[in-house]
Amino acid sequence: MKDKSWHFYLPAMILLLILWYVISIIVHLPIIPSPVLVMERLGNIFTQTIAIHALYSLWRIIAGVFLAIITGVPIAVMMGYYKKCDKILAPIVYLTYPIPKIALLPILMLLAGIGELPKVIMIFLIVIFQVLVAIRDSIKTIPKEMFFPLYSLGASFRQIFLNILWPAVLPNFITSLRVAMGTAISVLFFTETFGTKYGMGYFIMDSWLRVNYLDMYAGIVVLSLIGLFLFGFLDLVENYFCKWKKKV
Template sequence: MKGIQHTLLSYAAAAVFLLALWWAIALLLALPIVPTPDKVLVRLAHIFSRDIFAHAAWSLWRIAAGLGLAVCVGYPLGVLMGYFRRADRYLSPVVYLTYPIPKIALLPILMLLAGVGELSKILMIFLIIVFQVIVAVRDAIRTLPEERYAPLYSLGASFAQVFRFVILPASLPKFITAVRVAMATAVSVLFFTETFGTQYGMGYYIMDAWLRVNYLEMYAGILVLSAMGLLLFGLIDVFERAACRWQRK
């Protein structure tokens, strides 16, 4: 409980510091394109439930769908490559050849194949996360010495039991770290993809406010997007605390 309170206090202190810095910059510049945070927060309170909430919900749905698909595909592939050397020998060249490709460069291809609707946006999130999941899980499992498995198999353990008690605990920390690192990139790319072929999403909302020269709503959208990122990272931390209890000091 004390750890949670300390974390919340640290986040609150960081938020106060950033708001104070924003306020100082706005007062120093005295330009309409940089409003003070109090005006933005008041505007956000007026339009959140009426307008921004729907855009935030659509963005969160796309991230959740892309993340879920990446986990369902990437984690089993990572286990397969990490545990079975032959599978790693055949699959690693494919991963290494496709992983370095900038995923945003594939957006036109995805839009041509999957359309400009939801599928192309979800697939873009999927492509950003899945490779990091595969590599992280594979590397975590490959660090385990083979002697770790031999006693279990000699006692009659099945692969399912070895996976549950050895492979899963060994791979979870790096898997969670990979998702955490990829999440920031996924949110950034989602912002870009939401400017095409949709009328819902935080990317669309922020760009629409900018084109309408409505800076208060533009900054309100940026605040909500930042809060979404904080929410996602917080959920990942909660999952890590629950799933990796042995790492607590």
């Protein structure tokens, strides 16, 4: 049976637009323009202006998440599977995880400059801790009895990973990405107000400073659509690779 979660997105968007329209009529101030005017403005400037900002923001998110996955997954698997590795690395994770990542932005800008690198690293730092904790804890909940048949057959670590570890941690891994994604987008908005002329954060704040509320709201709409795209993509990935969850 095909997943129909996408069918609920359109009614939700229509409901939000109606609510926005009603509020704009009640308030009747330039600071809350009608969604009709905003959508018209968005259509006029998207290809010429907003598209390049959206691509920059999307690239930074994808790069940061990709780096967090290729770095965090192997470390998390080692922490969950090998007790000695967990004893060494767990204290480091516990000490650094609570640090607000946005507080590290000045340090990253001093060390890596004000270009693309600190923005990607900021996304990386937000996502990797979610990945580490989710995967490590998922592996620790796997009953030891599940490993015995493969041990008796002389299975390699690669075979154990592919047949037991990865299928067991995949749902929690995707959930951890969902949780981290919202925070990553919020932090990206803040980082894009420094040292760049591209990105949705820069576009929205620049429009605000120019008192161009139509452009500002158009940017907010696009940023929301980026988030919708990313969350929708994760839903599709989960529906494809975790089909067994629908039968539970």
